[in-house]
Amino acid sequence: MAINLKGRSFLTLKDYSPFEIRYLLDLSRDYKQLKRAGVFPQRLKNKSIALIFEKPSTRTRCAFTVACYDEGAHSEYLGKNDIQMGKKESIPDTARVLGRMFDGIQFRGFDQKVVEGLAKWSGVPVWNGLTDEDHPTQALADLLTIEENLGAVKGKKLVYVGDGRNNVSNALLTACMKMGMHYTIAAPESLFPDRSLGDWASKVARETGAILEIEKDPFKAVKNADAIYTDVWVSMGEEDKPGIRERVESLRPYQVNGKLMAATGKNHTLFLHCLPAHHTDGVHDMEVTEDVFESSNSKVFDEAENRLHTIKAVMVATLT
Ligand code: CP
Numbered sequence: 001m002a003i004n005l006k007g008r009s010f011l012t013l014k015d016y017s018p019f020e021i022r023y024l025l026d027l028s029r030d031y032k033q034l035k036r037a038g039v040f041p042q043r044l045k046n047k048s049i050a051l052i053f054e055k056p057s058t059r060t061r062c063a064f065t066v067a068c069y070d071e072g073a074h075s076e077y078l079g080k081n082d083i084q085m086g087k088k089e090s091i092p093d094t095a096r097v098l099g100r101m102f103d104g105i106q107f108r109g110f111d112q113k114v115v116e117g118l119a120k121w122s123g124v125p126v127w128n129g130l131t132d133e134d135h136p137t138q139a140l141a142d143l144l145t146i147e148e149n150l151g152a153v154k155g156k157k158l159v160y161v162g163d164g165r166n167n168v169s170n171a172l173l174t175a176c177m178k179m180g181m182h183y184t185i186a187a188p189e190s191l192f193p194d195r196s197l198g199d200w201a202s203k204v205a206r207e208t209g210a211i212l213e214i215e216k217d218p219f220k221a222v223k224n225a226d227a228i229y230t231d232v233w234v235s236m237g238e239e240d241k242p243g244i245r246e247r248v249e250s251l252r253p254y255q256v257n258g259k260l261m262a263a264t265g266k267n268h269t270l271f272l273h274c275l276p277a278h279h280t281d282g283v284h285d286m287e288v289t290e291d292v293f294e295s296s297n298s299k300v301f302d303e304a305e306n307r308l309h310t311i312k313a314v315m316v317a318t319l320t
């Protein structure tokens with residue numbers, strides 16, 4: 001099947017078919033090999049890319065910047081205090097200005113509606129580099145990491161332990177449903193995903209054979225897991241929200257530690273984390289213990305590297 005993604009935005013994996021996701025994963029693998037071989041096809045030569053960041057970033061910012069450099073494009077970092085958007089200028093006006101000058105726009109920020117507005121008004125591809133709701137480029141890198149380590153993703157069981165309604169879990173849920181995987185969330189009930197996402201998942205799962213499970217008991221959830229994933233308990237922008245202390249307390253039983261890894265009953269279970277992570281020695285308990293984070297099952301730096309290859313694939317596929 002011929003796949004042509006030219007001109008498309010990448011706001012959420014919900015907008016992409018399993019074939020299109022497959023195509024992006026294959027292209028990412030190709031770009032990874034080419035970079036290893038020192039080959040840079042320069043498919044983005046003479047293109048200019050805007051990188052809007054309302055929140056901080058290490059991986060996403062660096063992945064977009066290096067991918068642009070590798071493929072011959074110019075990237076321009078636009079931090080939240082550098083541009084007029086949201087203060088003196090509306091989203092549609094900023095989008096129309098950037099669309100006249102740039103070939104593509106990356107947005108990281110709070111509201112999914114902003115990234116949708118940029119896509120609607122700019123006339124160029126817009127890529128979601130994380131919102132409160134979604135983190136699709138992360139999930140693509142995670143699929144690649146699972147596939148590299150365990151083979152085909154279809155039917156694999158990924159268990160996400162922790163804040164089950166955050167952007168990363170939402171993106172993984174979407175990715176797993178599209179690719180026919182078994183996605184289990186282990187979280188306290190107060191942090192279960194939004195019901196509308198569950199409804200969407202049931203529809204997609206009927207077509208792809210995926211399974212979605214939501215479970216309160218982390219030990220029951222991880223049984224037979226091929227990969228265990230966690231993320232921070234407090235996401236960017238939530239630090240001062242009411243009830244955060246109580247949330248962290250409710251998540252303590254969901255720490256990924258040696259006992260939880262052993263409860264999978266499998267030796268090869270991968271440990272994954274989007275990073276940045278709080279990995280602790282047990283004194284200040286957070287989402288993952290030092291021993292799990294540093295174990296040979298941990299593929300967190302493969303994931304981080306794969307952000308580069310997958311983001312490069314997304315840019316090339318949607319721009320050329
Ligand atoms: N995983 C991820 O998005 O990392 P950054 O916040 O550093 O971009």
Ligand code: NVA
Binds near residue numbers: 275
């Ligand atoms: N859930 C985290 C992901 C960071 C990459 C956050 O939004 O801060």
